[in-house]
Amino acid sequence: MIDALVSLGNGFGVALTPTNLLFIFIGVCLGQIIGALPGLGPSAGMALLLPITFGLPAATAIMMLAGIMYGGMYGGTLTSVLVNVPGEAASVMTAVDGHKLAKQGRAGAALSVSAIGSFIAGVGAVMLLVFVTPPLAEFALRFSSPEYFLLAVLGITATASIGAGSPVKAILTAIFGLMIALVGTDPILGSERLTFGMTELLDGIDFLPVAIGIFGIAEVLSSLERSYDSEPIRTRLRDMWLSAKDWTACRFSILRGGILGFVIGLMPGAGPTVAAILAYVTEKRFSPHPEKFGEGALDGVAAAESANNSAAHGALIPMLALGIPGSASTAVLLAALVLQGIRPGPGLMVEQADLVWGLIASMFIGNVILLVLNLPLAPVFGALLRVPYEYLAPGILVISLIGTFATTLSLFSVGLTLFFGMIGYLMMKADLPRAPVVLAVVLAQLMETSLRQSLMLSEGNLWIFVQRPISIILLLLVIGSLAVPMLGLLTRRRMERLRRSEAKISIATK
Amino acid sequence: MNMTGKVKSSLTRRLMLFSLSSVSALLMLGAGEGYAQGKAPQGPIEITSGTSPGGTPDVLMRRVAKILNEEKIITNPIVVQNRTGGSWMVAANWVLNKKGDENTVLTIAQPILTTPITTGQPTVYDKLTPISMFIQGDLLIAVQPNSPAKTFKEFVDLAKQRERSIKVAGAQAGSTDHMVTGLVEKASGAKLNYVPFDGGGAAATAFLGGNVDMIVLPPSEALPHVKNNKIKLLAILSESRRTEPEFKDVPTAKEQGFDIVWGQSWGLAGPPGMDPELVKFWDNAIQKLAATDAWKATVKEMFLRSQVVNASQAKEHMAQLHDQHLALLRDLGLAK
Numbered sequence: 001m002i003d004a005l006v007s008l009g010n011g012f013g014v015a016l017t018p019t020n021l022l023f024i025f026i027g028v029c030l031g032q033i034i035g036a037l038p039g040l041g042p043s044a045g046m047a048l049l050l051p052i053t054f055g056l057p058a059a060t061a062i063m064m065l066a067g068i069m070y071g072g073m074y075g076g077t078l079t080s081v082l083v084n085v086p087g088e089a090a091s092v093m094t095a096v097d098g099h100k101l102a103k104q105g106r107a108g109a110a111l112s113v114s115a116i117g118s119f120i121a122g123v124g125a126v127m128l129l130v131f132v133t134p135p136l137a138e139f140a141l142r143f144s145s146p147e148y149f150l151l152a153v154l155g156i157t158a159t160a161s162i163g164a165g166s167p168v169k170a171i172l173t174a175i176f177g178l179m180i181a182l183v184g185t186d187p188i189l190g191s192e193r194l195t196f197g198m199t200e201l202l203d204g205i206d207f208l209p210v211a212i213g214i215f216g217i218a219e220v221l222s223s224l225e226r227s228y229d230s231e232p233i234r235t236r237l238r239d240m241w242l243s244a245k246d247w248t249a250c251r252f253s254i255l256r257g258g259i260l261g262f263v264i265g266l267m268p269g270a271g272p273t274v275a276a277i278l279a280y281v282t283e284k285r286f287s288p289h290p291e292k293f294g295e296g297a298l299d300g301v302a303a304a305e306s307a308n309n310s311a312a313h314g315a316l317i318p319m320l321a322l323g324i325p326g327s328a329s330t331a332v333l334l335a336a337l338v339l340q341g342i343r344p345g346p347g348l349m350v351e352q353a354d355l356v357w358g359l360i361a362s363m364f365i366g367n368v369i370l371l372v373l374n375l376p377l378a379p380v381f382g383a384l385l386r387v388p389y390e391y392l393a394p395g396i397l398v399i400s401l402i403g404t405f406a407t408t409l410s411l412f413s414v415g416l417t418l419f420f421g422m423i424g425y426l427m428m429k430a431d432l433p434r435a436p437v438v439l440a441v442v443l444a445q446l447m448e449t450s451l452r453q454s455l456m457l458s459e460g461n462l463w464i465f466v467q468r469p470i471s472i473i474l475l476l477l478v479i480g481s482l483a484v485p486m487l488g489l490l491t492r493r494r495m496e497r498l499r500r501s502e503a504k505i506s507i508a509t510k
Numbered sequence: 511m512n513m514t515g516k517v518k519s520s521l522t523r524r525l526m527l528f529s530l531s532s533v534s535a536l537l538m539l540g541a542g543e544g545y546a547q548g549k550a551p552q553g554p555i556e557i558t559s560g561t562s563p564g565g566t567p568d569v570l571m572r573r574v575a576k577i578l579n580e581e582k583i584i585t586n587p588i589v590v591q592n593r594t595g596g597s598w599m600v601a602a603n604w605v606l607n608k609k610g611d612e613n614t615v616l617t618i619a620q621p622i623l624t625t626p627i628t629t630g631q632p633t634v635y636d637k638l639t640p641i642s643m644f645i646q647g648d649l650l651i652a653v654q655p656n657s658p659a660k661t662f663k664e665f666v667d668l669a670k671q672r673e674r675s676i677k678v679a680g681a682q683a684g685s686t687d688h689m690v691t692g693l694v695e696k697a698s699g700a701k702l703n704y705v706p707f708d709g710g711g712a713a714a715t716a717f718l719g720g721n722v723d724m725i726v727l728p729p730s731e732a733l734p735h736v737k738n739n740k741i742k743l744l745a746i747l748s749e750s751r752r753t754e755p756e757f758k759d760v761p762t763a764k765e766q767g768f769d770i771v772w773g774q775s776w777g778l779a780g781p782p783g784m785d786p787e788l789v790k791f792w793d794n795a796i797q798k799l800a801a802t803d804a805w806k807a808t809v810k811e812m813f814l815r816s817q818v819v820n821a822s823q824a825k826e827h828m829a830q831l832h833d834q835h836l837a838l839l840r841d842l843g844l845a846k
Contacts, residue, residue: 199599
């Protein structure tokens, strides 16, 4: 404990030099921007800037790159809330509820609560990094294919309950999402599936063209139908800030989201996107007003945004303690270390103590900078929605398409995005929920590969899901998440039947 | 039509290179034009890589670019561009479509040879202009530290007791790990249970978590786990042992009576129809690179080997590699 504090003190010594402070600042600002731009996620942005770090000392380079990583988690919120285009994958849940809130004139509140939630969750996660990294890294290793499968199932079963519409429609659209995810190379056998001989489809359909198309482009298309003199969203300055009432409603959501996100971030293979989805779904169960979820629930946004930031920090634990990348972004961080001539691995925390503790200290500083940047700006960005949508729409369209182009540098993904834009538009017309499609695309690959890996590991024996201590807990959660709504439905029907029969009796006795 | 296409593509390339090259260009200020003899490319050079940043070939090429620039062997700013997708075919097609281009070269890695084989597409390597294969990597067979097997022979005996009882974690089907597993099966007669994961990192995670029994690793990735006693090395798949103190006690599979020799190799190739003068330019540059202390230090630090197969032999060498991979993938039933 004392050792950790002394090391942290030294870390602050490393991080607080003017050069390092400058690069932390540059890193988080870039992260904020990169996160906000649709398409270009933090990991791609970090990769793009990797060559610049050649000339920097290792510690400075890592601090800057890490700044992009968690800065992206703050930035992704912005486009999700304002224009319904997830800035990066981990903000997908925010695109659902955050944008609904923005339409109700509460964009500022959604942005503020995201910034505060991200900050609290981020700092909390760094505190855990300080004290318990080695034991947590060992814990992270106990997660493997069977656990990942059950986590993904937990996410998919919950899609049915997302949105206010009928669960049957939600399940149908989720299955459509699973079908999209089947396109590409079979993850186990390596054979092609549904690619129709197109090289571009060999790697499957990425989440981004689907999400940007189905959410962002569809929104733009449907806006074309509205008359030109449509009223811009009216926002009162009072609604821009987070009220005391909002804060009381959201503080436990932030706590729950933050803790859940951290645990999921720990697992190499899950990452911030899965964390955000599961935090949102969990929050719905805890919320006093679950019916608001999908229609603009501030606590849902708070939980999802807290979760993705703490997951981004949590992913550093297996990376620092074991040299294992916990997410796409930490893989780039590892690459940066290797490029600097530092070999990541279990010895890193001892051999490169200055670098590791400097990085940890820099994350405290970076999170503070991001909070200071985001809080006052939230109402300013929120006010952007006072601009009538028909002026915003072309900009949204251009940014979305450039974003998808940036991910693969090919026009094919631009076409794909437009295609999914059309699908999203038709889904809006048919009143089908759009979020389950995107969630299924995100979770399907994890679900499929981990199921097949599990069965290969157990030589086809399903007991593997019961024999492992963590997987049995997850299995119970899955069963619970399916059984509780069913029971609710059954009891409701029974009550109705009772009431009806009582009514009959009373008629009969008359 | 053709013209506009060309103009467009060169324009987009310029735009994309701009942001990165401007940074490198700043670093290059004052370097001056060093080349008098022969033809040299004008302007920034792209080394196309098919992995995302951080993959071994990507890290290697970034090092190559850095040393080439820093030692002023090539004064044009060099940018490593990741064009991921289609198991390297997106990167390969990008370069294949740049017939005669002077500013683009492609990283040659195993998928350039194997992806066309496993997907039944036409071969790629023979359409490119070979420049040089100059980096080689060894592979190790490792098991859990508590495995009862102490030698590779004992391990094979263990595997033979029950078919598919030994679980092997590796990268995707058709990857190096998968091919090595196939070689082990072929040489030993044992049947293993290969479980593909999403890349080498995920496979290592599954191994460290104790979910599988065996893994195939390059020395640099094995080292930290060896130091921490998380892994037991049974064999190295090269012709001779490595000389570093960390690995000199790991016997080759050959010494232990199993004829398994397999490794990784990387290099560079130009687009189809590359000017022979430019091939010479690159050939010289790579030979100079291999002689620098910085490169030698990199090779040592990453536990690689660097034997330069120069442009005159690269074509034959690549054809040889291709045939080896084809034969093995056929045996594994993965060739189309």
